[in-house]
């Protein structure tokens with residue numbers, strides 16, 4: 001079984017970005033990413049900090065706009081509009097999820113499409129499905145880089161995507177279709193998920209449910225990508241799913257939780273050809289791809 005680690009792929013992307021940003025900086029241009037974080041969701045705070053750190057390491061200019069959880073819609077609209085107008089701002093990222101009183105689609109539509117480095121604006125979603133992508137959502141774009149790096153063939157293959165989110169499942173399906181795969185999107189209302197997943201030569205799981213995919217779901221020899229990042233606090237559950245994994249138990253003891261994917265790693269690993277770990281699989285690629293999109297945004301506007 002091959003472990004599809006994300007780090008070496010991310011490091012290649014980061015090295016390319018480092019060089020290209022250095023060249024732009026010689027011309028007095030520093031590509032800039034502005035992240036908006038509303039409220040104090042712990043996972044979102046971790047992501048936004050990781051994004052800012054990656055920006056610093058690669059020479060991007062980064063700023064985080066942290067707004068209180070009770071921010072009113074007009075204040076968020078106002079901030080987005082001012083970033084849209086600011087010629088120094090290349091990329092705008094609105095960290096999701098937003099607090100429930102803020103209607104996500106309206107805010108995503110308000111971000112200038114040429115600064116929409118997440119690729120969530122309807123214009124960019126449309127371009128992706130038309131096969132002429134401008135900004136590709138970062139996680140699916142990173143997974144495509146992973147497939148390229150490890151030589152995973154997609155043309156003519158039966159691929160099942162579990163999960164239909166706007167962030168991962170739907171754009172993932174668009175990219176796989178463009179790569180000539182036969183694509184099925186399964187989700188929480190799909191009857192007999194096991195039988196559907198067993199068809200998959202390549203299985204991409206982005207359901208947000210810890211260890212949803214068990215050995216019985218996978219075809220022997222399949223390639224499996226696990227996008228899930230779930231906090232699990234139950235020690236008995238962890239010991240059942242990760243027998244003998246002392247590192248994980250130590251993490252649970254120290255932090256009060258351990259990060260677990262949507263795939264039951266140990267039992268699925270015994271059956272498949274290749275599998276991404278959690279953490280260390282898809283995660284590092286998402287941020288690398290975000291910075292690639294920010295560089296692209298900078299080039300689109302500033303040449």
Ligand code: GUN
Nearest residue numbers: 093094095096097118138
């Ligand atoms: N929340 C979880 N994933 C993402 C992402 O890729 N982009 C944004 N903006 N928010 C997220």
